[in-house]
Amino acid sequence: MARSPSSSAQSAREQLAARLRELRLEAGITGHELALRCQWSPAKSSRLEHAQTVPSDSDVRAWCAACGKPDLAPDLIAENRRVDQLYMEWRRLHRHGMRLAQEKFLPLHQNASVQRAYVSNVVPGFLQTQDYARALLSTITRFQGTPDDVEEAVRSRAMRARVLREGDHRVVAILEESVLRYRIGSAQVMADQLVHLLEVMSLPSLALGVIPFTARREGRMWTLEAFYVFDDDRVMAELLSAEISITTPSDIAVYQQAFAELAQMAVYGPAARRLITDAITLLRDSSART
Template structure:
């Protein structure tokens, strides 16, 4: 059972508690609400997510209208799916990469902001190999490194598919963070420069010295208008409620206004590359 399913089951259990405390059978509650009995059953078993209106009506029918506030708070928590990396990586990096690919295949517009590493869709095989090695070692997940790299490279192909829009924004420190040896980092900078020059996807760089109106606290990925993913050290957050997504939509627009593109972005990438070349030669 996923964290989301567990949260929905917990909400259903609370609904059942309210009904039992009101001494109502499932059928009696359904009649009072004008619902089919099956809906009451699905909500209590966590097989269906109640709407805000459902929760308000349920509370009133059970004689505790004030409970709607508590229930609505529980429902809002459902919109933030919190999944630990331990659980995400239990089957290895390949399965995790495949899950990402599935979501990406369903998405038409991507807005990606990265603060600490090169976005996965722009990674070279060697860079991805070092990043995934860090992930495997840190979380002590099954070591299927090469399989994970293969799927990550398969994910990259999506940027050449027609009918998709990519706005990829990278904070300058992400280009300079040495997650791999200097030669690998230099090759990674070459690849980013090539993507910018080809113009297949929109890639912009947020200079470290840029004046910003939003603190670039962490990276996030927006998939169309319906989902935002945020990676933390211990877990991945998946936001699907529009109220939760709206700040990220605004933050991306604000940060994009401070970013540079084209030749200016290439100059930043070139400086980062030169830094790795100098490190290798030193």
């Protein structure tokens, strides 16, 4: 079974905690003595040493000073900040609104020669119409209770679509058929989004596959959280509470294997177009009856 998508972050935290413990042991002091030198509780020392609490920059400085190794603090602080980026809570990422987050991750899309996206819930950002993105980002903003800069965020997100038309990029997107049926925004917004998918399918840079409801799952891949693979360098996995950056090669390989198996279950070309067209027809028929 695949490891938890947060395993890279947790493993990195544990390695940092182990390094702090090594410093204490090399200094020949107990956890209680270290706590006295740092002027905090022994319980805090234990939590830091067992990766139960994320250390602040000042915690790392105090720990290194207490162990007689203040010169090691800058490197450990840099490592701690790198670890902190592996698991980014949405509310913290969006604390100033969503536009900055959209701009932060744009280089990942621009710099990747090949990016692979698997989604089981919503249309991936680089394939979204502005109205669809507006409806989705408005809902996320309401749910998270973060500042509303949806219009700016929509414009920033639209820049991701440039990878389909500019430069030498290759994009492979696999959608569960449910993505075509979940209504984001009004019926017209959703219909326009589906029509847009039909239009971009003809782009040479894009391979778009849809896994039908009828695909057999027995002995094959189950539905997963949305994730994006950028070349062989990074995976971004999206959870309800956080976005996780995965850089450990073994974890990246797990997602690449999962993507390959999901891609085998998808249909492409005319068969995928039929599924999208059927979703449009069902949407319009349902709208006409209400």
